[in-house]
Amino acid sequence: xxxxxxxxxxxxFFARYGSIAVFISRLLPVIRTFIAFPAGxxxxxxxxxxxxxxxxx
Numbered sequence: 556x557x558x559x560x561x562x563x564x565x566x567x568f569f570a571r572y573g574s575i576a577v578f579i580s581r582l583l584p585v586i587r588t589f590i591a592f593p594a595g596x597x598x599x600x601x602x603x604x605x606x607x608x609x610x611x612x
Contacts, residue, residue: 562596569597574607581611 569576573594580590594604 557596563598566597567595569594569599574599574603577604577607578611581608587611 577590577594577599580586591604
């Protein structure tokens with residue numbers, strides 16, 4: 556259900572804005588539920604994801 560173009564977009568987006576996107580997304584009630592999926596697709600480093608999730612929570 557996910558097109559290759561969408562995966563490529565997610566990878567480019569998280570390469571550029573990954574850390575701040577995770578942090579801000581954890582502050583938003585509905586978005587915080589779904590941010591882990593695109594971050595995982597873009598292979599965001601686990602430690603960086605966990606730190607920004609902790610700070611955003």
